[in-house]
Amino acid sequence: MPIRRDDRDRYVEVELRRGEEPLWLRCGSCGELVFRRKLQENSYICPRCGAYFFLTAEERIAALVDEGSFEDLTLPLESDDPLSFSDRKPYADRLKEARGSTGLSDAVVVGRGRIEGRKVILAVMDFRFIGGSMGIVAGEQLAFAMERAVEERVPFLFVVASGGARVQEGVLSLLQMAKTVAARERLAEAGVPYIAVLTYPSTGGVMASLASLADVTLAEQGALIGFAGPRVIQQTTGEKPPPGFQRARYALEHGLVDGVVPREGLRQELARLLRVLEGVPSG
Amino acid sequence: MADENVIQALEDKIAELRRLVERDGVDLREELALLEQRLQALRREHYRGLSDWDRVRLARHPGRPRGLELVIRVCEDFYELRGDRMGGDDPALRGGLARLGERPVMVLFHHRGSSKEEQRACRAGMALPSGYRKAARLMRLADRLRLPLVTFIDTPGAYPGVEAEERNIAGAIAECIATMLSLSVPTVAVILGEGGSGGAIALAVADRVLMLENATYTVISPEGAAAILWKDATAAPQAAQALALSAPRLLELGVVDEVIPEPLGGAHVDPEATAQVVRASLIKHLAELQALPVDRRRHLRYSRYRNAGSRGTKAKAG
Numbered sequence: 001m002p003i004r005r006d007d008r009d010r011y012v013e014v015e016l017r018r019g020e021e022p023l024w025l026r027c028g029s030c031g032e033l034v035f036r037r038k039l040q041e042n043s044y045i046c047p048r049c050g051a052y053f054f055l056t057a058e059e060r061i062a063a064l065v066d067e068g069s070f071e072d073l074t075l076p077l078e079s080d081d082p083l084s085f086s087d088r089k090p091y092a093d094r095l096k097e098a099r100g101s102t103g104l105s106d107a108v109v110v111g112r113g114r115i116e117g118r119k120v121i122l123a124v125m126d127f128r129f130i131g132g133s134m135g136i137v138a139g140e141q142l143a144f145a146m147e148r149a150v151e152e153r154v155p156f157l158f159v160v161a162s163g164g165a166r167v168q169e170g171v172l173s174l175l176q177m178a179k180t181v182a183a184r185e186r187l188a189e190a191g192v193p194y195i196a197v198l199t200y201p202s203t204g205g206v207m208a209s210l211a212s213l214a215d216v217t218l219a220e221q222g223a224l225i226g227f228a229g230p231r232v233i234q235q236t237t238g239e240k241p242p243p244g245f246q247r248a249r250y251a252l253e254h255g256l257v258d259g260v261v262p263r264e265g266l267r268q269e270l271a272r273l274l275r276v277l278e279g280v281p282s283g
Numbered sequence: 284m285a286d287e288n289v290i291q292a293l294e295d296k297i298a299e300l301r302r303l304v305e306r307d308g309v310d311l312r313e314e315l316a317l318l319e320q321r322l323q324a325l326r327r328e329h330y331r332g333l334s335d336w337d338r339v340r341l342a343r344h345p346g347r348p349r350g351l352e353l354v355i356r357v358c359e360d361f362y363e364l365r366g367d368r369m370g371g372d373d374p375a376l377r378g379g380l381a382r383l384g385e386r387p388v389m390v391l392f393h394h395r396g397s398s399k400e401e402q403r404a405c406r407a408g409m410a411l412p413s414g415y416r417k418a419a420r421l422m423r424l425a426d427r428l429r430l431p432l433v434t435f436i437d438t439p440g441a442y443p444g445v446e447a448e449e450r451n452i453a454g455a456i457a458e459c460i461a462t463m464l465s466l467s468v469p470t471v472a473v474i475l476g477e478g479g480s481g482g483a484i485a486l487a488v489a490d491r492v493l494m495l496e497n498a499t500y501t502v503i504s505p506e507g508a509a510a511i512l513w514k515d516a517t518a519a520p521q522a523a524q525a526l527a528l529s530a531p532r533l534l535e536l537g538v539v540d541e542v543i544p545e546p547l548g549g550a551h552v553d554p555e556a557t558a559q560v561v562r563a564s565l566i567k568h569l570a571e572l573q574a575l576p577v578d579r580r581r582h583l584r585y586s587r588y589r590n591a592g593s594r595g596t597k598a599k600a601g
C-alpha cells in the first residue's frame with residue numbers, strides 16, 4: 001500500500017518494496033514504471049512525480065557514503081525470541097521471514113564509512129525488518145555503534161526508519177530505549193558529535209529515546225516524525241490532526257529538527273555539516 | 284475460579300449490612316462474620332488462579348491506591364513542587380519533596396485524580412510534555428540537593444494528542460530517561476498500577492525497580508497489541524499473556540528486582556496496608572543503595588541498562 005501524504009511544498013510518496021529485485025519498479029504514487037537503474041541514479045525518487053521510495057539500509061548507505069568506503073561492522077546477533085511470543089503467527093516465524101526477505105539479522109545495520117572523505121560511524125535502520133522496530137538486537141547494534149564512535153573518536157550518524165519498539169519482545173524492547181540512551185550518555189560525555197537523520201517513519205519508542213537526543217537533527221523531506229500515530233490520537237482524544245501533521249516541515253515549524261533536507265541533497269548536507277564539525281571531538 | 288462479580292456483590296452486601304448496623308444499631312455480627320468468611324474464601328480462590336488479564340484489570344481497578352493518595356500514605360510531609368518552568372504544569376505527573384523513614388527524598392508520581400473533575404484534568408494519568416519536563420527538572424534538583432529519588436508509576440502511557448506532539452512529547456520522554464540515568468543519587472522506581480510504555484519508562488530507569496504484585500509493565504497495552512497483531516480487539520487477554528507484563532514474569536526476566544505483595548484480593552482491599560508494605564520496601568532499598576559508593580552505584584545502573592535483555596540474543600546462525 002503506497003502511503004499518500006502532502007508535505008505542503010512538495011508531493012512526496014513512499015512505497016515499501018519487498019522481496020526480489022525486479023528490473024522495473026512501479027511508482028505507487030503515479031503508477032509509472034521506472035527502470036530500476038534510473039531510479040537508483042535518481043536517489044529512488046520517482047522521475048515522473050517526485051515520490052520517494054522507501055530505502056533499504058543498503059541503498060541508504062550507498063546513497064550517503066563515498067563509494068567503496070563502507071565497512072560493515074554489524075554484530076552477528078539474532079533475536080532469541082526471549083518471550084517465546086506468538087500472536088496469530090509465532091514471532092520466530094516472523095523473524096525467519098524477515099531475515100529471509102532482507103538478508104539482515106535484524107533492523108539495524110552498523111558500519112564505518114566516509115562522507116566526502118570524512119569518517120563516520122553509521123547505524124542505519126531498515127524498515128522492511130518488522131517495521132524497523134527496535135528490539136534487543138537493534139538496541140545492541142545501536143549501543144555498539146555509539147561505543148565504536150567513542151573508541152574511534154568519529155562522529156556518529158543514525159538514520160532512523162522505525163515505527164517504534166518491537167512489540168514481540170515486550171518490556172525487553174522498551175528497555176532498549178534505556179540501553180540506547182545510556183550509550184548515548186557516554187557518547188555525549190566523550191564529546192563525540194551525534195547526527196540523526198529522521199526519515200519516514202521516525203515514531204514511537206525509538207523517537208522517545210535515542211532519535212530525540214542527537215546534537216544535530218535533520219529530517220529527510222516528507223519524513224514522519226512523532227510519538228503517537230494519528231489513529232491513536234484520534235481514537236484516544238477525538239482530535240483531528242491538522243494537514244501535514246508530524247511531517248518533516250511541520251516538525252521544523254514546531255522546533256523539533258534543525259533542518260529539512262530533500263533526499264537528493266542529503267549527502268551534500270551531511271558533508272557540509274561534517275566539514276563544519278572538523279576537529280570535533282578534539283584531541 | 285471465583286467470579287469477580289460474585290465477589291463484588293458480596294462486598295456490596297457486606298457494606299450495606301454495615302451501614303444498617305451503623306444507622307439502626309441492629310446486631311448483625313454473626314451474619315457479617317459469616318459473610319466475611321465467605322468473602323475471604325472467595326478471594327483466596329480467585330487470587331490463586333489469577334491470569335495476566337485478571338491482573339490487568341486489578342491494575343486498573345478504580346479503588347486501587349495510587350497517585351497523591353498513595354504517596355501521602357507512604358511518605359510524610361509531602362511538599363509539592365510544581366511547573367516545568369517552560370510554560371506548563373501538568374497535574375497528571377506530580378512531584379515534590381517528602382520525608383521517608385527519617386530522610387528527605389524527592390518523589391515523582393503519575394496522578395489520575397479522585398473527583399470526576401480532577402480525573403478529567405489528569406487525562407487518566409496520561410502525562411503531557413510539560414509533565415515530563417517538570418519530572419526532569421525535579422530529578423536535576425534531587426541531584427543538586429543530594430536527595431534520593433523515588434518514582435511511583437501508574438499510567439496507561441503518555442498523552443497522545445496533537446498539542447503533545449507539537450510540544451515534542453517524544454523528546455520530553457527521552458530527556459527524562461537521559462536525566463534519570465545520569466543522576467548521582469540513589470533512585471528507586473515503584474510500578475503501582477499500569478506501567479504503560481514510554482510514559483512509564485520515563486520514570487522507571489532506576490537503580491531498583493519494584494513492582495506491586497498486580498501491577499503491569501508493558502511495551503503496549505494488551506488492547507493495542509490485540510488490535511495490531513491479532514487484528515482482533517477481543518484478543519486482549521491473550522495479548523496480556525503473551526506480552527509478559529505481570530510482576531512475576533518480569534521478576535523472572537530480571538526487569539524488576541522485587542515484587543511487593545498485595546493484600547488478598549488486591550491493593551484496593553486495603554490501601555493503608557499496601558502503602559505500609561511499599562514504604563518498608565522503599566526504606567530497605569534506599570538504605571542498601573545509600574551504602575554503596577556513588578561510582579559503584581552509577582556503574583551498576585549503567586551496566587543494568589546497557590545490558591538490558593542481552594540474554595535474549597544469540598549468535599547469528601551459519
Ligand SMILES: [Zn+2]
Pocket residue numbers: 027028029030031032046047048049050051
Ligand atoms: Zn511517480
